[in-house]
Amino acid sequence: ILPYFLYTDPGTAKNFIRYRIKTLAGALRKAKSYGYIGAFYAWESQETGDDACSDYNVTDVFTKRPLRTYFKDKQIHISAAVVYAIKEYIDATEDYSILLEGGFEVIAECALFYLSRCVYLPLRQRYEFHDVTGPDEYHERVDNNAYTNRMALFTFETLLTYWDDFLKDDNTFILNTAKKIKLEKYIPLMQDVAKKIYIPQPESDDPHHHNVIPQFDGYFSLEDCSLNDVKKRLLDPKEYWGGANGVASQTQISKQADVVLMLAVFDDEYGKQVKDANYAYYLPRTEHGSSLSSCMYGLLACRTGNKKDAYAFFKKTAETDLSGDSKQFAGLIYIGGTHPAAEGGTWIMVVNGFCGYKCRNGEISLSPDLPESWKSVTFTAKVRGTDYLITVTKEGYEICRK
Incomplete structure (x- = not known):
């Protein structure tokens, strides 16, 4: 936020x-x-x-013991x-x-x-x-x-x-x-x-992972299966996927944006080919079990030209506290409630994603690509003491000092 x-x-x-x-x-x-x-x-x-975080903050659904x-x-x-x-x-x-x-x-x-x-x-x-x-x-x-x-x-x-x-x-x-x-x-x-x-750098010699950055040492050696395959292994819908024996822990299925988060944060350090390759690779291997995930995937979707994906991730992020579709349990621990960080992620998707807003050394730049159904976006930005009113349309943008 x-x-x-x-x-x-x-x-x-x-x-x-x-x-x-x-x-x-x-x-x-x-x-x-x-x-x-x-x-x-x-x-x-x-x-x-x-x-305040404990060492045992997830409860096993089967033994009822803390994990x-x-x-x-x-x-x-x-x-x-x-x-x-x-x-x-x-x-x-x-x-x-x-x-x-x-x-x-x-x-x-x-x-x-x-x-x-x-x-x-x-x-x-x-x-x-x-x-x-x-x-x-x-x-x-x-x-x-x-x-x-x-x-x-x-x-x-x-x-x-x-x-x-x-x-x-x-x-x-x-x-x-x-x-x-x-x-x-x-x-x-x-x-x-x-x-x-x-x-860790993008793979160059491995044709199966060309330009893909390994999330960690040995990641590509883990079982490469689909999200649905992992879901079928659940014996209880509230079962925790991680931990030593979780259904996802020995697979390449991730809880949330990880390498994708790095690419979103350090956007200027990676070329489009690397972003494209990692977005395509990690998207089907991510559960989005955290409300923090969709906005980062949505941001990278904007930067790789995946407009339909970007809008879908925007909707998922914006409606987190309205739809009730976010993950509600980790084991027997309730993790629902409100999600202010996801709400902040909604703003990031609109301003930094669809409007392509960046500010480097006090200089504003925009590279907009609005969703098809949107006519315009207007937002304010305060940069180094100066207030700006910024309007983005399908035709271009306007930056005015307030």
Whole structure:
């Protein structure tokens, strides 16, 4: 939901960031409890920043016993999401004061966490992330989840960029913050990690997976079956698909957008052929068991010219809390209710998807492709203190200062 507030109500967006600054202490405690340094943010955050997520948060439908899940301790990409939010806020507002309020310390501590979490493989001369769970929660404890690794790299890149800027400016406050957390001694190692993090690449030699990015190590070796095949294996409609013995865990069926999420977030880094190949490959292998999935698939559908798919995903996202068609149970745990993140995803699909809105370095660009039944879309965007009224039609678009 942050993108909506970034461009309509940046003051509220800033408060979201302040919440993460306020709960840094909880993230530090969590990292320390697992033997790491830095900030490992909560999967389900309490007011203190401590994690409300339990280790056993799914109940087996057959034994009625709690199942061990690896959301709280292995979904390490959450810290990078916090860094991404801070960077997006600064890019949209040019308000660097958030770094002086504690935002820089948050970024630095998240980078320190990833520094302590990665492993170096001398024979391959690269850094990897092992034993993680990516956005797809049906496949736990995997190595080198592509999204996780790329987000960790983003964290290092963001910190090192700001560090260089503040060194040039000789910013006393930031330098004192760095001294407090002993950041400077880790900078050379972070620079090395940033150069050598392993990011899974599109397959080039395998004709069956040409241009497809493996979701994690060994993904293509899993059983390649259809979504319907997996559904037929269910003995109970409420059965949890993931975990050690879930019906999806040994197959290529994913709970939600994973590689597709990475392609949507890092859109400028991948060409259309790679986007086309991954969209086509992962679409029939994704259950969309999370309400967060459809909007990301819809966004990539817009960017790959799949207009019918895009509109269908838009409808699914927009009607999540109206239709009741979203997944209601994970095991015996009720996961229904309202879905504000999906509502934010609806805005993303309209503005960033159908209207093709992007803002880079304060510059607005649009590449619209509206649904056939739509005549026009009008929306507002606040960029670095200036309010814009943007109208998109089938013929083109108009950007006006308000």
